[in-house]
Amino acid sequence: MLNKNIQTFIACDSEYEDSHIVLFGAGFDGTTSFRPGTRFAPSAIRNESFGIETYSPYQDKDMLDYDYFDSGDLELPFGSTSRSVSDIAIRSDMILSDRKIPFMIGGEHLVTLGSVMAVKDKFDDLYIIHFDAHADLRDDYLGQKLSHACVLRRCHEIVGDGHIFQFGIRSGDREEFRFADEHTEMNKFTFSNLESTVAKLRGKSVYFTLDLDVLDPSVFPGTGTPEAGGVSFDELRKAVTMVCSQLDIVGCDVNELSPVYDQSGVSTAVACKIIREMLLAMS
Amino acid sequence: MLNKNIQTFIACDSEYEDSHIVLFGAGFDGTTSFRPGTRFAPSAIRNESFGIETYSPYQDKDMLDYDYFDSGDLELPFGSTSRSVSDIAIRSDMILSDRKIPFMIGGEHLVTLGSVMAVKDKFDDLYIIHFDAHADLRDDYLGQKLSHACVLRRCHEIVGDGHIFQFGIRSGDREEFRFADEHTEMNKFTFSNLESTVAKLRGKSVYFTLDLDVLDPSVFPGTGTPEAGGVSFDELRKAVTMVCSQLDIVGCDVNELSPVYDQSGVSTAVACKIIREMLLAMS
Amino acid sequence: MLNKNIQTFIACDSEYEDSHIVLFGAGFDGTTSFRPGTRFAPSAIRNESFGIETYSPYQDKDMLDYDYFDSGDLELPFGSTSRSVSDIAIRSDMILSDRKIPFMIGGEHLVTLGSVMAVKDKFDDLYIIHFDAHADLRDDYLGQKLSHACVLRRCHEIVGDGHIFQFGIRSGDREEFRFADEHTEMNKFTFSNLESTVAKLRGKSVYFTLDLDVLDPSVFPGTGTPEAGGVSFDELRKAVTMVCSQLDIVGCDVNELSPVYDQSGVSTAVACKIIREMLLAMS
Amino acid sequence: MLNKNIQTFIACDSEYEDSHIVLFGAGFDGTTSFRPGTRFAPSAIRNESFGIETYSPYQDKDMLDYDYFDSGDLELPFGSTSRSVSDIAIRSDMILSDRKIPFMIGGEHLVTLGSVMAVKDKFDDLYIIHFDAHADLRDDYLGQKLSHACVLRRCHEIVGDGHIFQFGIRSGDREEFRFADEHTEMNKFTFSNLESTVAKLRGKSVYFTLDLDVLDPSVFPGTGTPEAGGVSFDELRKAVTMVCSQLDIVGCDVNELSPVYDQSGVSTAVACKIIREMLLAMS
């Protein structure tokens, strides 16, 4: 007898019970002010993941040796930002309640808020590592508090001063950089200080949010607001491997791929490879 | 001395006081569930309008003989649907208060709601003529009442039974067609009965909302939800000319162009030409 | 507990046992001589099928009232044409053996051969209805017998003279048209004579193969060898409805969508809608 | 021994001496004011011509039965309009001097001027048949006399009143239409009156210039200034066949394909097919 068509991220087709990490897609881009399209990221990433190998020559590890589960995409109500955020929180909470790690694929960066809300509920002393081109620290954007441009500011309200570590930031308005001076640990432009940050956070519960536009647009053009002057693929690969293998990641997300802006497919392929490296490093 | 860079729809650069028709852009696509991108329509239409002529050989009229004013785009807060709708209502109201006709360029179809709210305020016995591939008569969409898929349903709540005339409809769920049977005058697939409708509405105040996806995707691929089996350009051109020249149009909109999905630029050129024909027919 | 990500053609998620029609994808394009890309069709069609409704206003029927099963894609060995064809035959045979109808989504047109082989095995007096821009009647193509350009010639070797009815043909070399004069019933350019053909075949076992390039490239640009001068969407819609509702279809396929050549997505949307109309007409 | 790589339009590889019709490319787009790109047309047309057949089922004729010669592209000095036009005139003159028919592939429409100059030199009482969306009858464009928008006006200065017959025109400024009223035979929008025109011109020397944007942009989006409301492929095919088979064509051109604006390749395929039909009809 034939089976229904199942489509997961490559090698993420184990049973739920056996899996320590659970993927889900949150293709929300409702507050994107410039160029939307991240809603297409989760399905593009699943499709294109079959163009990469399960084996990483960097880490000499193979996804086939571990169990991962892909639970599919949330169906989010475009037009209602707050309900979308809470739907994400509910899914993350379900996964956390089963003592698994939620691995969310966005969507615009606002999706992080839902997941951080759920994780903070379980892990009181929560730290956030944030890779991004943009500070995302505005108090509001055109009057909206729930905006991708404010998401780390909202997270700051949840986890408090000294709990957010930002890397690669190279864009924002003047106020955001001033806010960072007082309330977050911001590393502009690069990953310098990442090693010491990782040393400091060892043993703590860490949420890791990766906005892929931290990459230079040369290797990652498929995003809504490309910012030249970013990190290289190898810099990012090494950084995520360090974070995911040495720290206690209790939740994470990868966001801001907008495949429609990169007809070559390279951006989606890069996202797939980074996700593979993260999954392997966390295993 | 040099002037600042002014950019309007072609030949819409008269003074506000002299103009009977006032254009504005409402590039909102926040509730679009399938493929967003109509936010780029107003600026694409202005740019490409310089590829068409001001003279129409169909009507033997020239835009240069009339006064039109292009008041630019609303800056809408993506992420807040209700505030976006009310910003649109405010702009329409300003124009109506000066006894001018608001001519809105969307944006997704939900933008119509803001304009209809403002127009209904001034014209109590208001009729709506609606050209579209989709019925847009859902009560809610994934729980949202303010959705492009519900916009004519919301309009129906404002203008009531027998005041909405729909043409070209070829897609919707079963319930929408049943609702139409009882509450609107729906002409499926074509413009048959348009002539008799126009005869019936002569002298009434009419709001005209044109979803460009009523066109066949062969001539208008640049839209979020293309529906094969639509009307031809000439059929639409004749229909809008009839509506705009024979009826008392008190407000109108043209929506659902999503230029990013048509790299050839044909869809935008079609939109420009239809807008020219509407402006000339209303003059 | 969460479920694995299942992705089917819209509304084709019933149980296998309950379904009379079983879809599968055969994304083979290994013999395509001009522009490949039909391999991406099955997954594009599944993704985009969620942009159409389950309800058809043309037939006033809703897919939600019937059971369909989508069994996913064959993993075909590119580089081995003969093994690909026999893998298709095996899948079709499995479905036929359960007294269900195989509904294959190609892939280039050669995929039809595998399915016709399997169907002929069960239904001895088999007739083929073939909609296409191309005759596909060459004896060989650059020395290859197993080529998309020869597929109806191979089918003719299986079902014999007078058992193939071709419609919409507008391209081929001179020899193909001469072959058709003697061995098939060919209707050039249009669907004229379709009605009488359907009358003649009533009660017979019919395999229906639809090469979507029978459509005019204006509405279906996403194909390897676009041929101007084709039929309109409404002509095709009516023709497939007639064939699928009035004849005893024992197997069918829809092929030659190459989504990569139509960045607007219109071609894929057209394919989805035609498949919906076929499924509803066969129910 | 191996041969150099020769690339011609399909089946146009006979010897020069044996060929009655000689193709050449004139990929000039230096005066294009809106969207350039016709410079790429000749090479795109050669490449894609191998996607069509040499046999026409419409005329039941095969290019393999005739001799055609493709003499390649002129290398035109972009930046110097007048020198480009005279380079074209020289090439046409060479072909005419050998009592052959020059068949030019543009380029923007201005290229016609060079060829008409050369032809008029040999054939004193010259008539022009002009298929186009645009009147091209301006006296100057932004001060330039040598512009694609003025080309038929320049031709009129060469052949005089009553010698130009225009078909399909649907765009221009008011003055152009007034000029046509007095000086050319203009058939707006369609090919009505083509039959009587052909009857009238039988036996005369005729130059045929085909601006492919006379086609509706649905079937021919790949052009600089798409104008909705054009003729269908079949209408054009029949019209060119009538003109080329019944009249004494002493020179001709096909222009305004801009392949870069049609990523699907359909426009180029249409151009190839129309050229095939013209070549066969002239044989």
Add this chain to the structure above:
Amino acid sequence: MLNKNIQTFIACDSEYEDSHIVLFGAGFDGTTSFRPGTRFAPSAIRNESFGIETYSPYQDKDMLDYDYFDSGDLELPFGSTSRSVSDIAIRSDMILSDRKIPFMIGGEHLVTLGSVMAVKDKFDDLYIIHFDAHADLRDDYLGQKLSHACVLRRCHEIVGDGHIFQFGIRSGDREEFRFADEHTEMNKFTFSNLESTVAKLRGKSVYFTLDLDVLDPSVFPGTGTPEAGGVSFDELRKAVTMVCSQLDIVGCDVNELSPVYDQSGVSTAVACKIIREMLLAMS
């Protein structure tokens, strides 16, 4: 009362009198021999400039603290190269006469000639800093003296030996490199020696012309003649900051963006960011 739609480069909407720097667009590409399209650059740059911030974390300066004026685009007569160049010279001269700095956005590189002519008129001992992948030192190109490929050669005729400093050059014919050996200071491939050049030119009047294809095509694919092996964004950013902040720039231009070749929009975003850094460094 509503205002006309004004569109400027972000934060360049001060009054003319208050502004020391005046932008204008010169979208000329009439001599482009390979792939045209720079004509679209000025309007693309204005549109996309709203995707960047006004604040630069590199220089810790904000455009909102300074006055800039965007005077819109010249309407250039395509087809007449010499008239286009003189129209540019006239606009530059107007700005210079008001003791302001003309900041031109091209267009192909030939536009520089018009501006250099005007600047040389006011500043007798004029030096040129030239960043480019191409030497642009041909004496003529296909017989044309006014060609993008000759523009620095024409400038050399104006400013003389030892007054042109070239950086990043990695393409040209043999003669151009020989010419450079004798007449210009050419730094091949990189910005080595930029620091000493800046030291040498301090206090002199300098015209700065930036051909964006000096960037590697990985970060700047949207150009007519991409040349692999270019400088990185950070190298260019530092170089333009050094030039614009330490030297007395009396005129400048940024040219050769061809947005149509980069569907991702990254190239345009890079251009916007470089222009922001230049404007801030000059303030």
Add this chain to the structure above:
Amino acid sequence: MLNKNIQTFIACDSEYEDSHIVLFGAGFDGTTSFRPGTRFAPSAIRNESFGIETYSPYQDKDMLDYDYFDSGDLELPFGSTSRSVSDIAIRSDMILSDRKIPFMIGGEHLVTLGSVMAVKDKFDDLYIIHFDAHADLRDDYLGQKLSHACVLRRCHEIVGDGHIFQFGIRSGDREEFRFADEHTEMNKFTFSNLESTVAKLRGKSVYFTLDLDVLDPSVFPGTGTPEAGGVSFDELRKAVTMVCSQLDIVGCDVNELSPVYDQSGVSTAVACKIIREMLLAMS
């Protein structure tokens, strides 16, 4: 008298007898499992080669000083992998028999097999230098032995242990890396050790196969399976120059450009420039 249209790679139009290096195209992509399209590479490379110069400032050499011959493309029977491979072998053998060097432009990487077979026939102690992102060392792929993913494995069967030197490899399954440990000299990720390899192979007969996806996708997005983390253009340029100028190259190929995936044309331009550097280095 006019000549037929000849199209070669730039400056490769010498006579066959005079040329030491002979180019040919082998646009086969029949076993490509992920994204086909390399079939279009040879003609794209010829077209775009006219956008580069014949002079290399890196090597200070000019192609005009040497003789090269471009013998055009093989017409390969898609659908028959083995016949395609042997057609390639025959062409290479013809060139080798005239004591010339075959320079093949692919196509997918499997084309290398045909050429290596022919070269091995003439040069018994043959060494292979292989630049690639992928190991291509599988024994079979989905049951196929003749697959791009197996091509170096097949070559290993021909030349034996210790005769293959691989560089830049960063993707493969676990087995391939194990196989390399025992049977080939594999340099992962970079060109480290290239210098010592070249020293070791000096004087030996070397076949050089260059899979362009060894480049980082930022500079070479136009390929079927982009792998982030590759080498830069300058690294590759230096490496190919070293290999081609210091070793006795008896045959070579450049493969895996898939131009359709890079609408910007940068990938094709990169391929052209690398081919120029190789041709000059071998002269």
